[in-house]
Amino acid sequence: MVASPALQVSGLTRSFGGLPALAGVDLELRPGEVVGLLGPNGSGKTTLINVVSGVYRPTSGRVELLGHDATGQAPERLVRLGLNRTFQTPRPFRPLTVLENVQVALRHGRDAAQSPEEILELCGLGGQGGLPAESLNSSQQKRLDLARALATAPEVLLVDELAAGMRHDELDGAAELLRQLAAAGRALLVVEHLMGFVRQVTDRVVVLNAGTTIFAGSLEEASQDPHVVEVFLGA
Amino acid sequence: MLWLFALIAGVLFGLYYGLAALGLNLIFGVMRMVNLAHGDVIMLGGFAAVLLFDHFGVNPLITVLLVIPPSLLVGYLTYYLLGRRVQRSRDPEMMSLVMFFGVSQVIEAVAVIAFGNNEASITSAVFGTRPFSIAGQGVPGAWLVSAGVGLVALVLLFLYLYRTSLGRATRAIMSSPDEARAVGVNPDRISALTFGIGVGLAAIAGILSLFMIGGTTPSEGVDLTVTAFAVIVLGGLGSPMGTFLGGIVFGLALMFTQTYAPVWSGFAPFAILLVIMLLRPTGLLGRTVRSV
Amino acid sequence: MLIPRTRTVGLAALSALLTVGLAACGAASTTASSGAPKDIVIGTLYSGSGSFANSSLPEFQGLKFWISQENAGGGVYVKAFNKKIPIKLVALNDQSSTTTATTEYEQLVTQDNINIFVPDFGSVLTLPAVTIAQEHHMLLFDQTATGSPLFTPGNQYIVLCDLPLSAIWPDPLAHFILAQHISRVAILYGANDFDATQAATVKSVLAQGGVTPVYYQAVPTATTSYGTLLHDIAATNPQAVLELGYASNDIPFLQAVQQGGYHFGMVATAFPGQEFTLIENAVGKAGLSYTYTYGVPPYIKFNNVSEGLGTNAFIAKFGHGNIANVSFENVAGYNTGLIIQAALGHATKFTQLGMRAALFALSGHFTTLDGAFKLNSEGGQVGELLPLAQLFPTATGNEIKIVYPSASADHAPVYPAP
Numbered sequence: 001m002v003a004s005p006a007l008q009v010s011g012l013t014r015s016f017g018g019l020p021a022l023a024g025v026d027l028e029l030r031p032g033e034v035v036g037l038l039g040p041n042g043s044g045k046t047t048l049i050n051v052v053s054g055v056y057r058p059t060s061g062r063v064e065l066l067g068h069d070a071t072g073q074a075p076e077r078l079v080r081l082g083l084n085r086t087f088q089t090p091r092p093f094r095p096l097t098v099l100e101n102v103q104v105a106l107r108h109g110r111d112a113a114q115s116p117e118e119i120l121e122l123c124g125l126g127g128q129g130g131l132p133a134e135s136l137n138s139s140q141q142k143r144l145d146l147a148r149a150l151a152t153a154p155e156v157l158l159v160d161e162l163a164a165g166m167r168h169d170e171l172d173g174a175a176e177l178l179r180q181l182a183a184a185g186r187a188l189l190v191v192e193h194l195m196g197f198v199r200q201v202t203d204r205v206v207v208l209n210a211g212t213t214i215f216a217g218s219l220e221e222a223s224q225d226p227h228v229v230e231v232f233l234g235a
Numbered sequence: 236m237l238w239l240f241a242l243i244a245g246v247l248f249g250l251y252y253g254l255a256a257l258g259l260n261l262i263f264g265v266m267r268m269v270n271l272a273h274g275d276v277i278m279l280g281g282f283a284a285v286l287l288f289d290h291f292g293v294n295p296l297i298t299v300l301l302v303i304p305p306s307l308l309v310g311y312l313t314y315y316l317l318g319r320r321v322q323r324s325r326d327p328e329m330m331s332l333v334m335f336f337g338v339s340q341v342i343e344a345v346a347v348i349a350f351g352n353n354e355a356s357i358t359s360a361v362f363g364t365r366p367f368s369i370a371g372q373g374v375p376g377a378w379l380v381s382a383g384v385g386l387v388a389l390v391l392l393f394l395y396l397y398r399t400s401l402g403r404a405t406r407a408i409m410s411s412p413d414e415a416r417a418v419g420v421n422p423d424r425i426s427a428l429t430f431g432i433g434v435g436l437a438a439i440a441g442i443l444s445l446f447m448i449g450g451t452t453p454s455e456g457v458d459l460t461v462t463a464f465a466v467i468v469l470g471g472l473g474s475p476m477g478t479f480l481g482g483i484v485f486g487l488a489l490m491f492t493q494t495y496a497p498v499w500s501g502f503a504p505f506a507i508l509l510v511i512m513l514l515r516p517t518g519l520l521g522r523t524v525r526s527v
Numbered sequence: 528m529l530i531p532r533t534r535t536v537g538l539a540a541l542s543a544l545l546t547v548g549l550a551a552c553g554a555a556s557t558t559a560s561s562g563a564p565k566d567i568v569i570g571t572l573y574s575g576s577g578s579f580a581n582s583s584l585p586e587f588q589g590l591k592f593w594i595s596q597e598n599a600g601g602g603v604y605v606k607a608f609n610k611k612i613p614i615k616l617v618a619l620n621d622q623s624s625t626t627t628a629t630t631e632y633e634q635l636v637t638q639d640n641i642n643i644f645v646p647d648f649g650s651v652l653t654l655p656a657v658t659i660a661q662e663h664h665m666l667l668f669d670q671t672a673t674g675s676p677l678f679t680p681g682n683q684y685i686v687l688c689d690l691p692l693s694a695i696w697p698d699p700l701a702h703f704i705l706a707q708h709i710s711r712v713a714i715l716y717g718a719n720d721f722d723a724t725q726a727a728t729v730k731s732v733l734a735q736g737g738v739t740p741v742y743y744q745a746v747p748t749a750t751t752s753y754g755t756l757l758h759d760i761a762a763t764n765p766q767a768v769l770e771l772g773y774a775s776n777d778i779p780f781l782q783a784v785q786q787g788g789y790h791f792g793m794v795a796t797a798f799p800g801q802e803f804t805l806i807e808n809a810v811g812k813a814g815l816s817y818t819y820t821y822g823v824p825p826y827i828k829f830n831n832v833s834e835g836l837g838t839n840a841f842i843a844k845f846g847h848g849n850i851a852n853v854s855f856e857n858v859a860g861y862n863t864g865l866i867i868q869a870a871l872g873h874a875t876k877f878t879q880l881g882m883r884a885a886l887f888a889l890s891g892h893f894t895t896l897d898g899a900f901k902l903n904s905e906g907g908q909v910g911e912l913l914p915l916a917q918l919f920p921t922a923t924g925n926e927i928k929i930v931y932p933s934a935s936a937d938h939a940p941v942y943p944a945p
Contacts, residue, residue, distance in 0.1 A: 053417065079419035087417075093410035096403065104407045105418035107400040152419050237759055244755045289808075344576065352580035354778055358811025359786040366788045375754055375786035446786070448751035449779020450809050454578045454623075458749070490755045493746070497756060498718055501747030 004067070006031045006187035007052070007083070007156045012061030013211075014051050021047040023211035024061070029156060029187035034178060036198045036219065037191045039208035040231060045191045046088055048208070049158045053085040054078045066155055079109050085158035088191075090145035092133040099129030101144055102151045109152020116151060123147040124173060139166045150181075157181065159190045163197045175200040207231070240372045241494040245487030247378045250385035251447045253482030255440035255459065256466035257388065257475060258433030264409040264473035265429040266314075266322055268331035274459030275342040276306075276434055280441020281451025282346065285355040295357060295442050299384060302438040310431025313338075318430055319423060339456055346453035356450030377446035384443060388436060389479055396475065405429060409473055465508050471521025480519050484511075563608040566615040567871065569594070570641030572631055574652065577623025578775075581805070582856050583648040586670060589860020590645065591616065592845055593835070593868070603868055607877035621647055629655040636663045642877075643668060643867055648856065650674045650721055660684045666870075666879040669906075670863045671856075674720040678905040684879065686886055687908035688866040689859035689897055694724040696821055697771070699915045700795060701732035703819075703931040704767055707942050709793065713742035713765035715756060715780075717772040722748075725771045725797070741765055750776060753783035766943070767793035774798040774806060781810040781818070792943030795819035800826060800916050800927060801855040807924055815918045815925050817944035822916030824858040825850055826927040827935065829896045835865040838896045862897040869893060869900075917941065 009027040013020060022044050029035055037045050051058050054075035063071045065081050073081070093101050102116040112119070120129055123143045128136075136144060142162055149157060159178065163171055171194075178201050182188055192198050198205065198219060205222050207215035209231045215222055222228050259273040270276075283302055287293035293301070317334060324330045362380050366373035396402040405425050407415040416422055444459075445451060462485075470481025485504045492503040511519065571590065574583035594614045597603045602611035617639045621628035628647060632655055635641050644665040646656035653672030660667035667685045669677065673693040678685060690696075704712060712733060716726035723745065730740060741763040746756065750772075757780075760768055768791045770780045777796040784794060799806045799820040807815055825846075830837035836844060841861065846852035869889055870882035886902065891910070893900040901910030914935050918925040928938030 055413065055417075075413075075416040076419050076421050079417070085417065087414070091411045091414050093407040093414065095410055096406055100403050101407075103400065104403045104415070104420065108404060108419035108421070110419075148414075148418050237762060240758045241755055244758070248752065347576050347580070352576065352578070352584075353805050354581075354775055354809055356778060356782065356809035358809075358814055359782045360811055360813060362786075364785050364788050364813075366786075373758075373787065375783070375788075377786050378754065446782070449753075449775075449782045452578070452775070489752070493752075493755045494759050497715075498745040498747070501749055 005029060005064075006066055007189070008062075008064040009048075009052060010062050010064075012048070012051060012063065013059045014047060014056055015059050020059075020211050022051060022058075022061075025208065025211065025213050027189075027206055027213065027216075029189055031155070031185050031187050032182050033203045034182045034188040034190055034201050036202035036205035037189055037208065038198070038205050038222070043208040043231075044211040045208055046160060047211075049085055049160050049189070049191065053083060053158060076108070079152050079154070082110060082153070082155035083158070084109070084149040084152050084154035084156075086142070086145045086149050086160055086162060088160040088164075090138075090141040092136070092141055092144050092148070094132070094134035096133055097129065098125060098131050098133055098136065098144055101133050102129075102147050105148040105151035110154075112151055112153040114151075119147050119151050122177065123150070124170075124177075139170060142166065146177075154186065156187045157189070159188060161191055161193065163192055163194050171197055172200075236372065237494050238491075239370060241490040242487070243369055243372055243374055244378070245490035246483055247374070247382040247486070248447065248490060249483030249486030250382040250389075250479065251378075251440070251443055251482070252462065252466050252485050253470075253479035254381075254385035254388055254436060255444065256463035256470075256478050256482060257392065258436035258440075259460075259463045260467040260470070260473065260478045261392075261429055261436070261475055262433040263467070264475070265405060266318060266331075266426050267327050268318060268321060269328060269335065269464075270433065271332060271335035271460055272339040272342055272456070273335075273433075273437055273463055274461070275339050275346070275456035276437035277441035277444060277459045277463075278346065278451050278453060278456045279342065280438030281445050282350055282355060282441075283438065284442040284445055285357055285451065288357045288361075295361060295445065296380070296384075298442050299439050302442065303435050306435035306438050307428075307431035310429075310434040311427045313434070314427040314430040315423075318426065322426070339460070343453050343456055350453060352453060354450045354452040356445050359446060362446065375446075381443040381447050384439065385479075388439065392432075392436075392475060401425065401428065465505060468518055469508050469511055471518030474518070474520040477518055477520030484519070562877075563605070563610065564612065564642065566613045567603060567605065567643065568615045568617060568639065568641045569643040569645060569867070570617045570635035570639055571645035572619050572621045572628055572635075572647040572652065574623040574647060575620040579623040579648055579652060581802075582671075583623070583652070585854045585856035586648045586860035586863075587618065589845075589857040589862070590864050591860075592857070593861045593864025597864070597868065603871055605871045605877060606873055607871075607875060607881070617641060621652060623652070625651060625655055628652050629659075632656045632659045636660070636665050641665075645670065645863060645867075646672065650677065653677065657682070657685060664879055666883050668863055668867055668870075671859055673908070675724055675907070676720055678903075678907040680905055682905070683883060686866070686883065686902060686906040689862045689908075689911070690823075691909060691911050691913065692724075692903075692907045693721050694728050695909060696797075696913050697725045697729045697769075698732065699913065699931055700769070700819070700821070701729045703915050703940070704729075704733065704793075705736035705738065706931070707793075707940075709766045709942075710738055711764060711766045712738060712740045713760045713763055713768045714740050714744075715742070715753075715760065715768070715770050715772075716745055717748040717750070717776055718745040719748045722771045722773075722797075726769075729769065729771075748773065748776070751779045753780045754787055757783050757787055757789055761787075761789055761791075765791060767791065767795070769795045771797050774802045778806055778809045781806070781814045785810070785814045790944070793819060794944070795915075797821060799918060800913075803927060804851065804854075812920060812924050816920040817917065817941055819915055819917050819930075820927070821913040822927065822929045823855040823913060824862075824897050825853045825855070826916060827898070827914060827929055829894060829898055831894065832896055833892075833894050834869050835861070835895055841896050858897060862895050865895045865897075866900070915940075 005028045007029040012025045014022040057072040284295045284298045321330045362377040404420045466481045470477030488504040488507045492500040573587035574580045602613040619631040645668045646653040650672040661684045669687045673690050716722040777798045800823045828838040873885035874881040890902040898911035903909050914929045915931040916927045917930045930940035
């Protein structure tokens, strides 16, 4: 049986000053699956995450989250409906401690089953809860960003370039973590440039170019698709 | 021991100045809005104390507690009626200057109609006319009361910001509002509450100002806003703890110049502000230079 | 007071510009002798709001009272036409702003065809009128701006009506200190012309008596915290402490004296005489008891007058018999009217310099409820001296009594303060 989609995006557009950044994107995420979102720079990947997570209102189109209409909702509202995201450039609450960062999320999101310490442990920040967030390095900040998102107990998690900036020996752990999250029934959309990481983590991929979906399917098929190859190699 | 008295007076006045500026900084930190009507709220707090004392004999310290609920209410309403729109505008800092300048003018005009133009105060005898001895110096009881209220407010605010979940969310918004929303913090709720707290702190400072700066008059709001603004810039915009440090630097500068070069006493605190701005543009405890 | 002060302010605040016509319309005789104007137009400003309103409005009330008195009798007597002519008042609200005041003074002299030019209260708002009056050859009936810099030998177009030059205000105060053989005197004054000239006068009179102040310092006019200053003053062990400031300085200063538990033989401040009710409400009864201040009308009484109502008659008519309803500014505004009345009533030519000549001729021979009118060559008031007053506690509050010089005293001074 195929589960009903956790996130369904249809015909989503968003223009900035008349220029379309998203020109009709369709996307479907099912519980327990990890979907890779690929595309060259400027293809609209981060814009898509920002529109779906409520940072920008869509110009048109529809976002459906766990069966509810979530189009154009404010971020804090979407969090409570069960959607969260991480940032390409994480900005933790710098003056707060690592633990406090997670506590804020835990208090204002949905009820998470885990304690903040457990979430930090899960994200590889165990024992660092007392540090001020501004003392973390960029890889740790990404983990904290993820921990903060997990603390709101999302059903749908949008992950924007988690691996970028991580050391090689950290990548396996990060991939493992994302797989675990999916195994627990969450739906993940992962934006990533590192193909090895994408291969490790995702079940299938969606490719964007110039704000539209040009491919949806397995990574293997994508690498054979002439259109996708053309877009990536500029041939 | 003129210097010792100036030191004690500077610190006590510093706590008062810190309290008088705290609300302005809190509101700025959370909402990026400059409440130019801050000094007018201080003025209204002073009149509340005078009226309650004159008509019902209410001790000003009781008034300190009495002004809290209406302040929270006024703060809530102001945020939802005015503040929220400003915050959502393209340039909230600039828009807030324009709007709260208007609010300030209206409050002053209404205060003139309601209270007249006269300076009003409560006799200092309320807090006794026998000075207390601190390190051999006779310090007016009213100063200790004011500084004490300032300290209590500081401690309570500290506990609120660092020990409660609402406080943590408030600090999260001060740090980065977009990320705070991204973890589910409702900025309107926190902003409205913060506005209420800011108004309440200003009103409390107004009650104490009767004993620290002699009295209150409808036209004093602008001067008080300027002083409060100097204090928060000195201490660091967006840093509540820095505000008290800024207040103490301001108070010490004032009291030492009053002691050793009185004619410069109006100028010295602002000269120090200028020097600190040149050496450390973020203020004493400020974190980052904001891009405007 | 005729109208509750708050109400007046409120109404005034509602209209930025108020023109009051108090002329007795139509009823006046119309058989004009040649060249006589239909009415005498007085142009003035008042502060309906802002920091000067609490002084400006009562002064304005006093002037309006004088106009209503004259118009009730058919107008003011103008000697040049040998008849009474009704008075018309053009009054603009400057809201305590010097910028607004400058524009409105220009408007009065260039567009409103005024005959008599009266500035607003105090030095700050009068200053812009001085040059405008001089340029347009209008005699300025300066009410209460007393700083010496306003009066210059080359300017014929100013007379000071209601207060002596501030330099001579503290003359009786300084002589009292010498008479009491007080040798340790501390003087704290505001860094502005008004206060600095007073301080300089006290210092020079004391120097003549061989007394050098133990503390002599200026503070910014905006000073509102006096605790540290007082501590430093107390460290010099003064017998007398003089604080020469505005009411907004006197209140925090007197508060600080109480707060610090200081006890000096003599404490003197400038404004409790002029702003008695206001200051007593703010600092409380004990804060004022036995302190000294300048004695001003209506506390100094002049009932034997050559023009207008005497003090008691004024209290009866304007204050409904209660001195508490009469402030110094009320007297000042009314007295401005009396000086105008004298100028019009004695000038043989209805010109600005004709009025000035009449007032100089009257100088030294003329008394009102504000005292003996006497001008120096620059138009500065050197009569209407301010004796020294002391405040004595009563069952309900304090009362102001003149204590020096002895000739005008109605109470013996209590020194040192108990």
